[in-house]
Amino acid sequence: MSSVVGWDIGGANLKAARAEDGVIVAVTQRPCAPHLGLAHLEEAIRAAAQTIGAAPRHAVTMTAELSDAFENRARGVASIAAIFSHELSGAEIRFYAGAKGFVAKAQLAEAAAAVASANWRASAELVARHCEKALFIDMGSTTTDIIPIRDQAISALGDSDATRLQHGELAYAGLLRGAPATGVAQAPFAGRWTALVDESFATIADVHRILGNIPPGLDTVATVDGRPKSVEASRARLARLVGLDLADASPAQWDALARFFATVQMRRIEDQIVLLASRATFVEGAPVVGAGIGRRLVAGWAERTGRAYRSFDEFVPATPEAKAAAGDCAPACAVALLAGEF
Template identity: 40%
Template sequence: MTVTAGLDVGGAHLKVALVADGRTIAAHQVLCPLWQGLDKLDAALTDARPLLARAERFAVTMTGELSDLFPDRETGVHTLVGRIEADFGQAARFWMGPHGFGSGGEARARHADVGSTNFLATAALIARKHSDALLIDFGSTTADIVPVVGGAVRPLGVSDAERQATGALVYTGYTRTAVMAVACEAPFGGQWVGLAREYLATMADVRRILGHDLSGIDLHATADGKGKSLEESIKRLARMLGRDARDGSAEAWGGAARHIRELQLRSIHDGATRVLSAVDVGPQAPVIAAGIGAGDVHEIARRLGREAIDFGVLAGANASCLDFATGAAPAVAVALLLDAETS
C-alpha cells in the first residue's frame, strides 16, 4: 500500500494528511507562525515527522508565500519550494492550480499558479464527487467560496485580489481574526456600545464564550498572551467594551459574543450569495463544508436553503480523523489528487 502525504504550508499552520487507496487515513494541524521565521516551518515539519515518515510521495500546496517574512509572493514560493525540496527531494510534487502537479523547478517557473491556489485543489476533488456544489472553506484566517458546476470548478477569480473583489474570498477567520475587524459595536446593558479598535480579543475568545470546543484547533497565543479559559476570554472581550468581566453576567457577555459571531457569519453568507448570483449553481447542489469552522458553514448552508456535507465525509476519511480531514481540506485534497494520478 502506497501512502501519499498532503501538505498545506500556510502562514499560521502546517496541515498534513495521509491517504492510501483513495481513503484519508490521518490528518493533523501543526502550529507554524511563519512570519516569525523559517525556523518555525522547520519546527512544524519536525512535529509532523511521525506522520510524514509513513509516506512515500508528497503533494504540496501553500499559502505561506503571503507571509510578511517575504518581500513578495514570488520570493515566498521560491523559498518554500526550496525548503520542502530539501526535505523530500524529487518525491515532492507541487500543486500548480490549473496546471496540476509539477516538480520544484516547474513550481518556481509557475510561482503565480502555486501560491494560494490550495482552494482549487479542494474544489477539484469535490468536482470528482459532485457535478454541482458550493465549497465554503472557513479556516482560521479566511473563508473560500468556490462553485462547482457541471463537474467543473468555476472560481470567481484565481488571485486573492480577484477573489476579494467578487466575494469569493472573505478575509475573516474562525479563530485568528481580531474582534475589531468583525464588529464596531455590540449590545450590552440595553445600549449599543462602541468597541475599542485595539487588538484586545479574537474570534477564538468569542467562540469560547459561546461554548465552542477549540481544543486542537486554536493553537496561537491569545491577544494578551494569557490563558484560554472561559473567564480569561470574557475578560478580553470585556476590555473591548471598556469594561471588566465583573461588570456583566455570563448571559450579558454571551449576548455580545452572539452578536459579533452573527456579523461574521453574515459576511460569509453575503459572499456566498454574491457568488451564487454570478454562477448558476443548481438549487439542489449541496454546500461542502470545510475548514475548522465547518460547523458554522452548516448554519450558512441552512440559510441558503441547501444541504451541507462535511468535506471529510466526501473525502472518505476514517472516523478517527474525520474532523481533522474536514479542517485540513486542501492538504487532504492534494494528497487524494496525487494518489489518483500516480496509482
C-alpha cells in the same frame, strides 16, 4: 503499497495527510508561524513528518507565502519550496499549481503565481468530482473559501487571493484569527449601541471559545495577552473592546456580545454568498459542502436557510480514525489524493 503525503503549509497552521492506495490513513496539523522566523516552519515540517511517517512521494500546497516573513509572494513560494525540499530530501516532491496541476521544484519560477495560495482549488476539485453542482465553503482558522461548482467543474472567477477577494470567493473570516469587530464600528451592550476600542485586545477565537464553537484540540492560536484560553479569560478580553472589565457586567452580557460578533462575522460570509448568487443563479439551489474547522457553523447556516448540507469528509476515502480530521484539513487530504495520479 502506494504512499503519498499531502501538505498544506499555512501561515498559522501546517497540515499533512497520508494516503495509502488512495485512502487517507492519518492526518496531523501543527501550529506554524513563519512570520516569527523560518525556524518555526522548519520545526513544524519535521514534527509533522515524524508523526505522519515517511513516504516516497509528497504533494505540497501552500498559503504561507503571504506571510510578511517574505519580501513578496514569489519569494515566499521559492523559500517554502527550498525549506520543504531540504527537510524531505530524497523524496519525490510536487507542488500544486491550481489549474496547471502539479509541478516540480524546477518549474516553480514560472509557476509561482499559480502555486501561491492555490490550496482552495485542490479541495474544490475533489468536491467537483463527486457533485454535479454545489456551494463549497471551507471555513478555516483565518479565511473562508466560497466556491461555486457547476457541471462537476469549478465555477470560480478568481484564481488568486486578489481576484478571489474581488469576486466574493474569499472572505477573511475564520474561526480563530482576526479581529472580532471587523466590519463594525459599534456593538449593542447593556441596552445601548457603544463605540468599540480600536485595539487588538481580543481575537475572533475569544468569541468562538465563549460560544463553544472551536472543536477540541484545534484551539491553536495564542491569545493576544498571553493569558489562558478559558471562557472567563476570553470574556475579559472582549470586555476591553467596550472599555470595561470582566466584573463590570454579567457572564450573560459578555456572551450576548460574543453572539453579536459571531453574527456579524457570518453576515460577512453570507454577503459574499449573495454576491455569488447574483451572478450564478444555480448557487441558490445548490447543496452546501462544508469543510474546515468551522464547518459546524457552515452546517448551521445551511440548516437555517433550508439548504441541503454535506460534509467534505463524505467525499474522502479514509479510515475511521482519519475521517473527522479529513474535514478539518481538506486541502492536505485533497492534494494527497489528487497526487496519486501523477
